[in-house]
Amino acid sequence: MSRYTLNVNGQTKSVDLVPDTPLLWALRDTLDLVGTKYGCGVGQCGACMVQINGVPTRSCMTPVSSVGRQKVMTIEGLDPKAAHPLQQAWQELDVPQCGYCQAGQVMSAVALLKDNPNPSDADIDAAMGGNLCRCATYLRIRAGIHRAAEIARTQKGKK
């Protein structure tokens, strides 16, 4: 066991874990941040997507020992009041069915919109191909990203 100091959602957290523990399980079992999900454990489904220094990263493939003081953001850190444009859009369009994959979808979409505030369908397809939705809510995810982009533009205009 080794002690690691993590920066998660803007807070400093200390965890005592074996070095190869995936960040996923540090978040879920140790820090009780269960919004990040286990789906495959091999980087195929995207349910475990978080951001590390703003880059979408599969936490199931990321050993806790490799994280260091980089900034980890999980769905819990997006906006606890669910007012981020993506969280708003997902609720407005009623995107989820079972909802299990949706935190991972949103974390991928956050990065997409940061790089590309006005994505086309093709941009969305390219950016979201790593996230499986077994309920197949893909049409609404696509629409949700467009809607979030719209909300974000409106917010920016008001500022």
Added chain:
Amino acid sequence: MKTADLSLEKSSRRAFLQQTSVGASALVLGSFWSQAADAEQQIAKPSAGSAFTPSALIKIASDGTVTLISKQPEIGQGIKTALPMVIAEELEVNWKDVKIVQGDLNPAYGSQFAGGSLSTPLNYDEFLKLGALARTMLIEAAAQSWNVPAAECYAEKSKVYHKASKRQFTYGALVAKAATLPVPDIKSVKLKDPAQYKLIGSRIGGVDNAALMTGKPLFGIDVKVPGMLYAVYEKCPAFGGKVISANLDAIKALPGVRDAFIIEGTDNLNGLMPGVAIIAESTWASFSARKQLKVVWDEGQVVSQSWDDFSAKAQALSKQTGAIGLRKDGDVNAALAQAAKTVEAHYSYPFISHASIEPQNCTAWYKPDDGNLELWVPTQNPAAGQAIVTSVLKIPKEKISLHMTRSGGGFGRRLSADYVVEAAAIAMRVNAPVKLTWSREDDMRHDHYRAGGFHFLRGGVDAKGKLIAWHNHFVTFANRVMRDGKSVLQPGSGASLSGEEFPGRWVANCLLEQTPMECGIPMGPWRAPGSNVFAWVFHSFIDELAHAANRDPLEFRLEILGDKDMMQGTGERGQAYNVARMRKVLLEVAQKSGWGKRKFARGQGQGMAFHFSHRGYIAEVAEVTVSKDGQVKVDRVVVVTDIGSQIVNLSGAENQVQGSVIDGISALMFPELDIQRGRVVQGNFNDYGLLRMPDSPTKIDVHFLKSDYPVTGLGEPAFPPLAPAVCNAIFAATGKRVRQLPLSRNDLRWS
């Protein structure tokens, strides 16, 4: 599913009377997370403070908050939103005042299972009445307070109004009074005119959406109980294999491991399989220790089984008469001999996995002092979990409490309770609460699969192009089980043909027969069991015959359906088929899709199919583009449904249809499990394909036709027509007929 107790009317009514007799006592049901430490609290009990609880499912507090229990399992079908909407509609309550709480397994709630698209049809009428009953009592309470006739009062937006004097009470203010009133006979309660519905039929977002968007614990895998340990359970890769020995001492010495032991298990392929449990201090410690686990297995007879052998055997069996005759109308051989054109074809499809995105898991806490077992389960069928624990582990039913969590997908997988009895068996050996988490590989290699199958078809049309002969020999899979002391072959769920499956009953010369192949592969219901592949086989072959007859596929289908509006059921499993409803959705989908009106370039085309299942009549038209190198893209799908008189939640219903269509495309295009040496070869999403966003169609048009028939569910019936509609479109585009699933098995290149 079909064996479950469907007498909701009775059980719910009984529960209702029991609950209403408690009058003013409040129903205390908080979030199950806060109650995790105390099993006692999950049952309703009186508490201080006033509240009005006219049924086990409704509580109105004096601050006006309305708490509705969602008694059905939520697996992504949206029932936790839809059914409470039904109560809220009749209760005339502001939706924003409603709080919805997931109910545990509780006999007071009546039947609780999510299967067969039955949650809505089994509860809809009762829920209308419950809401109306509560409203009637609140109006009566207000009327008595004002000393006016109840008929002069009405309820709206969580308030009761007196028309003449314009006086009003909030529901909260009426709680104390309403709680003292006698409960009227539910038959005397007047329901609203559906034309006045405000909530039902509108678009309401899922009640857990905000919690999902902020990462709150909702799912089984999110359960955490103080002092909880973490378990993995290794079963034999070959189905049904038994443990001979394992390196338990070495495993127990690993960091973070608390215990490791063998569970003997049973012979039930869908029950408690033999295996080795590892108990650890974290999920990762259990997963890591498992990598060091070495088990010597007795793999049994199943190692002689493989997909390739079954496939060869099916070909050989097809030459023989079927083991079981399902339907024999007229004389197929004579009709084929006289037919102007005949077609012979062989269709096949593989075993596939449910692959629900949340792997199976269950948290169990056995307390040896009092013999109580508490379970937290993502399940479609909580009573099945309780029942198997009672039968295998001999824990009496009344000692088992079961909390239902949200499920990360179901698709039929969580109607089985193997993972529940595994967790319970492990918990009995661990002096602490324990969460069993399956890996994805466990989930894929120990599923209860959608069975593969082989259909050998012959059909004939007469000189006018009319379908006159239909022969289907279905070679399927079955497990050997003991029933009433006898060893019998039991076909897998959905792996048995009905003699009534369309076009049986409609064709003058029809022979349907079935031959089961014994296998040791566990099978179970998969979204729209049977229908999910039968519709593909039959509507593809109907299309083949239409083209052989040089007929328009729509016209050909309408001719088969014929002039009668109703086709009565025949035989023991007889089910009436409302031809008029099907004809209507078929004509409507043709009209909405512009069937036959558009010219498609080579490589593009339209295809159609319809299917009746789960009380729903649904027709679909798909438009595809097939590139010269054989890549298929579904461009648009038009869906027309008749699922009765009312859509409950328009947003949820549309989501189910869109999801069914895309899931249909996914199941058509990618997944396939190979069986070698009695085990499934594939283990994770890198070798088991599922559709991702780039393959998703851009447009799905959904049309809900309303009819005068009872409201029904929508989790399944929109799935079956998709695959044949797409494959028929592929034929229209390329002239290539898809007779084997998945699509990746077919060479669709054209020039």
